Amino acid sequence: MNIQAYIESGILEEYVLGTVSPQEKQEVECMSHIYPEIKEELMRTESALEQYALKYQTPPPASLKETLFAQMNFDEVTKPESAEPISTDVSALEEADRENTIKILPVTEQIITEEPVATESTVFTNESNTGGTVIYPAWAKFAAAASIIFALLFGWSVLKTSDLKKQNEELAASSETLKSEVDEIKKDAEYNETLASLYRNPNYKVVKMAGLEKSPQSAVAAIWDTKTNEVLLDVQNLPAAPQGKQYQLWTIVDGKPVDMGVLDQEFSKKLLKMKQANPGAAAFAITLEKTGGSPSPTMEDMFVMGKV
Secondary structure, X not given: OOHHHHXXXXXXXXXXXXXXXXXXXXXXXXXXXXXXXXXXXXXXXXXXXXXXXXHHOOOOOOXXXXXXXXXXXXXXXXXXXXXXXXXXXXXXHHHOOHHXXXXXXXXXXXXXXXXXXXXXXXXXXXXXXXXXXXXXEHHHHHHHHHHHHHXXXXXXXXXXXXXXXXXXXXXXXXXXXXXXXXXXXXHHHHHHHHHHHHHHOOXXXXXXXXXXXXXXXXXXXXXXXXXXXXXEEEEEEOOOOOOOEEEEEEEEEOOEEEEEEEOOOOOXXXXXXXXXXXXXXXXXXXXXXXXXXXXXXOHHHEEEEEEO
């Protein structure tokens, strides 16, 4: 298995972000147990995301505590005027018929027919001229306060979740950008390493073609295998070919130009394989021709040239 290719596929970043399918999640966990390199990269990715989250975390607003307590109302609740007054005379209750002593009050009200227990309820005295005492359970106030706190915390949690999701999306985009940059750097490194090995190989003759009056800043190197006569082009600097045009390589053999093939339109940081060279080639040159090439070079559109 190509472990490096698996790491570079981006699945480890998706696993940490929680965007993989259950099957992919199981696969990553299995691979991390088998291959230490994958486990190490997974831990490094998790650490990087954790550091990012810690760096950009947002603490709860300082005013949240004051806002919650400001909305808690512990004012005394009075009995509605429409409610029927209830006598608290214990002796009268004992003499009356027990079936007539219990009356239905509005919700959350409780009639005292026996000795009240102060530790479980809060007693409020009706201030109307009808007299009577109504007990409201202590838990009613706390239930109302708890519902307010829950609503506020729920709203705050939704906002934080939205922010975290946005941060995760930004982090994923940043990871993709970073991955592309790393891939580009690796590609350049591999290309330079290949060039260095060719330049050091004694079997290759390097013919440097310098820019002419048409394009002084241009530079191209022809890497010629003197044993097989194969030619590779390293385009170091050459303007992009305009629409309908294409660069063409030539060798000069016995004073005459010989076609060596056209260059790919995308030639930057690529080794272009051209036609085999004639062993008697005295120079290499590149001209700008119509797309597909020309049987003879356009001398006024010659961009680079170099002697063997």
